[in-house]
Amino acid sequence: MSLKSTLAIAATMLAFAAPAAAAPVSFSATEALTSQGQDLSFSFAGLDASDGTGGTLTLLGNTLDLGRSGNEYMDVSIEGTSYGRWSCGGNGAQSTSIPGWTGGNGSRCLFTLTINLTGIELDGFLSDGLVSILAAMGNGVSVLGDPADNLTATLAYNTAPLAIPAPAGGVLLLSGLFGFAAMRRRAS
């Protein structure tokens, strides 16, 4: 067996031993506000483990009444951990203005709010395969009814690579190399 073909076999073994690449996944749900100050909650179940690099929670607001007066805001939390008080125009009590929001005077506000989650944060939430998100609305958030009053939550991250036992691949590779060395010894 030539060195070239031995290396080709070793390379093939390495390819099979290498873990499959991490895959991007995202989960979305939309909830509509049907009464003033109603809290909107989202729950994503059966989630796979992440690759440890974190992810994002994106909240897409469609004509929500979040900011004309002091009690128009939402408190965003994931499983009891707060990710801030947000409003359009930033004039809610101690609120942070949602970057890039549009809409008349903070009423019927359109926005995309992206909250970054570190690997440690995300993996903590994912440990039971379930992630629960709450957008708790201030009591001034009205149902305007035209056209939507809704919020879409999207959780996105990369799943962990498929675990293929590395030692098995390593043993195959090593036995291939030792076999090649043995052949070299016999040939000389």
Ligand SMILES: [Ca+2]
């Ligand atoms: Ca959880």
